[in-house]
Amino acid sequence: MNDLILALDFGGTKLSAAVINRDALGDERPQWPALRREFTPADADAAYELAAMLRLARELLAERSPAAVGVSFGGPVDFPRGLVRLSHHVRGWENVPLRDLMAREFGCPAFVDNDANVAALGEHRFGAGRGVDDLMYITVSTGVGGGWILGGRPWRGHAGMAGEIGHTVVDPAGPLCLCGKRGCVERLASGPYMAADWEEGRGRKGEEEKGSGGMTGRDVAVAAAAGDPVAKEILLRGARAMGVGIGNAANLVNPQRFILGGGVTKAGAIWWEEVRRAARATALPEVAFDVVPAMLGDDAPLWGAVALTEQL
Amino acid sequence: MNDLILALDFGGTKLSAAVINRDALGDERPQWPALRREFTPADADAAYELAAMLRLARELLAERSPAAVGVSFGGPVDFPRGLVRLSHHVRGWENVPLRDLMAREFGCPAFVDNDANVAALGEHRFGAGRGVDDLMYITVSTGVGGGWILGGRPWRGHAGMAGEIGHTVVDPAGPLCLCGKRGCVERLASGPYMAADWEEGRGRKGEEEKGSGGMTGRDVAVAAAAGDPVAKEILLRGARAMGVGIGNAANLVNPQRFILGGGVTKAGAIWWEEVRRAARATALPEVAFDVVPAMLGDDAPLWGAVALTEQL
Numbered sequence: 001m002n003d004l005i006l007a008l009d010f011g012g013t014k015l016s017a018a019v020i021n022r023d024a025l026g027d028e029r030p031q032w033p034a035l036r037r038e039f040t041p042a043d044a045d046a047a048y049e050l051a052a053m054l055r056l057a058r059e060l061l062a063e064r065s066p067a068a069v070g071v072s073f074g075g076p077v078d079f080p081r082g083l084v085r086l087s088h089h090v091r092g093w094e095n096v097p098l099r100d101l102m103a104r105e106f107g108c109p110a111f112v113d114n115d116a117n118v119a120a121l122g123e124h125r126f127g128a129g130r131g132v133d134d135l136m137y138i139t140v141s142t143g144v145g146g147g148w149i150l151g152g153r154p155w156r157g158h159a160g161m162a163g164e165i166g167h168t169v170v171d172p173a174g175p176l177c178l179c180g181k182r183g184c185v186e187r188l189a190s191g192p193y194m195a196a197d198w199e200e201g202r203g204r205k206g207e208e209e210k211g212s213g214g215m216t217g218r219d220v221a222v223a224a225a226a227g228d229p230v231a232k233e234i235l236l237r238g239a240r241a242m243g244v245g246i247g248n249a250a251n252l253v254n255p256q257r258f259i260l261g262g263g264v265t266k267a268g269a270i271w272w273e274e275v276r277r278a279a280r281a282t283a284l285p286e287v288a289f290d291v292v293p294a295m296l297g298d299d300a301p302l303w304g305a306v307a308l309t310e311q312l
Numbered sequence: 313m314n315d316l317i318l319a320l321d322f323g324g325t326k327l328s329a330a331v332i333n334r335d336a337l338g339d340e341r342p343q344w345p346a347l348r349r350e351f352t353p354a355d356a357d358a359a360y361e362l363a364a365m366l367r368l369a370r371e372l373l374a375e376r377s378p379a380a381v382g383v384s385f386g387g388p389v390d391f392p393r394g395l396v397r398l399s400h401h402v403r404g405w406e407n408v409p410l411r412d413l414m415a416r417e418f419g420c421p422a423f424v425d426n427d428a429n430v431a432a433l434g435e436h437r438f439g440a441g442r443g444v445d446d447l448m449y450i451t452v453s454t455g456v457g458g459g460w461i462l463g464g465r466p467w468r469g470h471a472g473m474a475g476e477i478g479h480t481v482v483d484p485a486g487p488l489c490l491c492g493k494r495g496c497v498e499r500l501a502s503g504p505y506m507a508a509d510w511e512e513g514r515g516r517k518g519e520e521e522k523g524s525g526g527m528t529g530r531d532v533a534v535a536a537a538a539g540d541p542v543a544k545e546i547l548l549r550g551a552r553a554m555g556v557g558i559g560n561a562a563n564l565v566n567p568q569r570f571i572l573g574g575g576v577t578k579a580g581a582i583w584w585e586e587v588r589r590a591a592r593a594t595a596l597p598e599v600a601f602d603v604v605p606a607m608l609g610d611d612a613p614l615w616g617a618v619a620l621t622e623q624l
Contacts, residue, residue, distance in 0.1 A: 076598070085598075134470040146564075150467065157566025158446040161599045164563040169556055169594050172483055181594065244481055249564055251476040252458075254469025282481050282493065286388070286397075287473045 006057055006066040006106065007305035010049060011115070012074040012089040014039050017056040018302050019066065029126040029296070029303065034060050046092030054105065069102045069110040070305030072118035079113050079160050111308040115139075115301045116163050117154050119294075120147030121311075122304030123259050127295035134255040137294070138165055140242060141262030144186040150255070154311075166190070170244040188241035191217025191264050194234050198223070201230040221267035235267060239274035246275065247282020250289045261294030318378035318418065319617035320365055323427070324386040324401040326351050327361060329368040330614050331378065341438040341608070341615065346372050358404030366417065381414045381422040382617030384430035391425050391472050423620040427451075427613045428475055429466050431606075432459030433623075434616030435571050439607035446567040449606070450477055452554060453574030456498040462567070466623070478502070482556040500553035503529025503576050506546050510535070513542040533579035547579060551586035558587065559594020562601045573606030 003022035009015070018035040036056045040049055075093065076085040082099020102110035113121075120137035123129040129137070133152040139145050144166030148155040156162055166186035167179055174183025175197070187193055195215040223231035246258050258279070264271070276291050283289065296303050315334035321327070330347040348368045352361055387405060388397040394411020414422035425433075432449035435441040441449070445464040451457050456478030460467035468474055478498035479491055486495020487509070499505055507527035535543035558570050570591070576583070588603050595601065608615050 148565075150462065155462065155565075158568040159566060159600060161596070162564065162566040164566075164596055164599065167563050167596050168560040169482065170484065172556065173485060179596065244484065248480040248560060251479050252474065252561055252564060253460075253467075254471060254474040254476075256470040284473070284476055284479050284491065287476065288471060 002065060002067050004061070004064055004066045005306050005309050006061065006069045007072075007302045007309075008053055008057065008069065008102075009072045009115070009301040009305060010053065010074055010087075011072075011301065012087070015049060015053050015056060016302055017053060017060055018306075019060045020306060022067070025306070032299075032302075035302075036060055040090075044090060046087070046090060046096060049090060050096075050101075057106075066106050066108055068108055068309035069106050070118075070308035071098060071102060071110065071112040072115045072301035072305045072308075073098065073112055074115045077112055077114040077117075077160065079117075079156055082110070082112050084112070109309070111305075111311065113154070113156075113308060114147075114160075116145040117147035117156060118304035118308060119261065119296070119300035120149050120163075120259075120304070121154055121307045122296050122300040122302070123261075123294055124149045124152075125307035125310070126303045127300065128259045128292050129257060132257045134253075135257040135259060136163070136165070136249060136253070136255050137259045137261065137300075138242075138246070139262040140189055140191075140260060140264040142190060142192055144190050144242070148253070148255070150253070165245050165249055168245050168248060170241050170248070174241075183241070185241050185245040189238035189245075189264065191220075194220045194238050194264075197234050198231050201234065217264050217267070221264075221271065224270065225268055232270070235271055236274050238264070239267075239271045240278045243275040243278025243280075244282045246279040246291060250279065250283040250287050254287055254289075256289060258289060258291045259294050260291065261297065261300060265293060314377060314379050316373075316376055316378045317618050317621050318369055318373065318381045319384075319614045319621075320369065320381065320414075321384045321427070321613040321617060322361060322365065322386055323384075323613065324399070327365050327368060328611075328614055329365060329372055331372045331376075332618060334379070337618070344611075344614075347614075348372055352402075356402060358399070358402060358408060361402060362408075362413075369418075378418050378420055380420055380621035381418050382430075382620035383410060383414060383422065383424040384427045384613035384617045384620075385410065385424055386427045389424055389426040389429075389472065391429075391468055394422070394424050396424070421621070423617075423623065425466070425468075425620060426459075426472075428457040429459035429468060430616035430620060431573065431608070431612035432461050432475075432571075432616070433466055433619045434608050434612040434614070435573075435606055436461045436464075437619035437622070438615045439612065440571045440604050441569060444569045446565075447569040447571060448475070448477070448561060448565070448567050449571045449573065449612075450554075450558070451574040452501055452503075452572060452576040454502060454504055456502050456554070456557075460565070460567070462565070477557050477561060480557050480560060482553050482560070486553075495553070497553050497557040501550035501557075501576065503532075506532045506550050506576075509546050510543050513546065529576050530578070533576075533583065536582065537580055544582070547583055548586050550576070551579075551583045552590045555587040555590025555592075556594045558591040558603060562591065562595040562599050566599055566601075568601060570601060570603045571606050572603065573609065573612060577605060
């Protein structure tokens with residue numbers, strides 16, 4: 001009997017594909033028996049990405065047929081209809097029926113969801129959320145997004161839009177975000193915004209365009225660790241915003257655990273301590289939860305794509 | 313066959329009891345065939361309330377036995393264990409096993425949950441949430457609390473604490489709340505706090521203790537409608553806080569509808585417009601929802617208590 005699962009991750013700048021046999025899946029996360037990754041050129045569009053991904057998949061499958069395909073997509077997805085709504089990074093993804101396309105291509109059931117929901121599922125099934133029925137996974141990276149597991153199953157919201165913790169407002173007097181609001185979590189806590197604020201704080205504004213100085217959230221964290229007071233204040237402000245967002249989410253939904261992944265979470269103990277402090281201070285005393293690092297790293301969407309095929 | 317449902321509401325300052333036959337329950341809300349209400353004296357404790365409620369129930373039942381008892385309690389409840397955690401208004405409710413007590417008393421299954429969850433269920437079953445699977449009910453009254461229906465069922469959170477929208481922070485630079493935080497929704501949007509702010513704004517502070525001038529949220533709304541600029545600003549600030557809280561909740565959980573009840577929601581169009589405007593401005597454009605008035609008024613917990621007996 002064929003129990004091969006094909007897991008695909010459309011990651012914005014990177015495509016990943018893996019195959020694994022269902023028999024190899026216990027509660028522990030196994031090693032990938034076969035995995036391919038490929039960076040996409042800056043001018044890649046949806047057609048390019050689709051063709052490249054199908055090539056990776058066929059190389060991995062080597063004439064075998066999968067029993068199911070799970071797909072993580074880095075952008076909004078209409079899960080019930082299996083439809084990619086769009087990509088914020090790559091042209092041409094508007095309303096692509098990715099689920100049906102994959103099902104036809106591989107002649108088996110296919111499942112498509114957005115990367116935050118899929119990563120939440122991955123951490124729940126194989127990572128920091130094993131045995132935890134009610135959790136929120138949050139990625140703190142170039143953006144801030146999230147996915148829920150409630151009652152042991154993904155909670156996607158009425159129209160698949162749940163989990164947008166990055167666009168909750170935690171400081172109406174805060175700086176303006178591209179989304180048009182002031183003081184949303186993403187504006188304060190995401191890597192690129194922290195980098196832009198640091199460049200501005202160091203007086204680089206004017207010399208070169210804001211945020212274009214090549215600085216990243218990682219540079220802010222490194223400088224903060226080295227004692228740069230401006231970098232430290234910006235990093236802590238971001239951590240505080242993330243913590244207030246988590247505390248608010250805890251009061252509203254009362255999950256057992258928040259799992260944080262993404263580049264910014266590598267900023268070290270100073271960042272984690274402030275996130276946890278602000279989250280605890282924001283939540284009611286009787287609202288209990290913990291805040292822990294993700295375990296699956298960049299592979300969370302791929303592992304989640306595997307778990308997605310186990311749903312139903 | 314006996315299909316009599318006994319519905320009880322322990323409301324802080326008021327006890328309500330009703331009986332209704334299951335046959336009378338369609339999709340439309342019927343009239344109560346039999347209903348009793350009683351105000352409790354200020355010095356009432358848990359023992360007094362229990363005795364008074366049992367008396368009301370026995371008068372209504374008149375020797376008949378109910379098939380099930382649904383109970384709404386105005387305070388935190390451990391739903392799976394059927395345990396009242398405490399009342400913020402009435403002494404002696406700490407860890408009272410109200411579900412088992414009722415089940416023993418009436419010899420039938422009993423169900424106990426907190427008033428916000430129960431009211432959400434009532435509006436879902438009989439009121440403004442009929443046909444809406446994903447909703448949040450919010451009461452804006454002496455406090456601000458909420459309850460979720462997700463996927464057609466109550467979502468209580470990992471430990472029954474979900475729905476605490478009143479204690480989400482929407483302005484970290486805002487005024488201090490009794491809960492120890494600044495700028496939580498309840499501090500800005502609840503009736504007593506708005507009344508206290510208005511008295512302070514009118515320069516009454518010092519003459520008498522803050523908030524003790526006998527003013528209520530209703531007085532603020534009346535004064536705002538009559539053109540008092542301080543009252544209007546306080547009312548709008550409260551509405552804005554409620555709206556930001558709703559917009560944040562929409563981004564996080566993506567329900568289809570928010571149903572608002574409680575005294576403050578009677579403040580008129582100026583209040584509703586600002587709530588809706590702020591909620592819409594806070595939520596992402598692609599996060600759709602509506603914000604509507606509750607339909608069941610003070611009876612929402614009683615109708616929810618009926619619906620609670622239909623769960624499982």
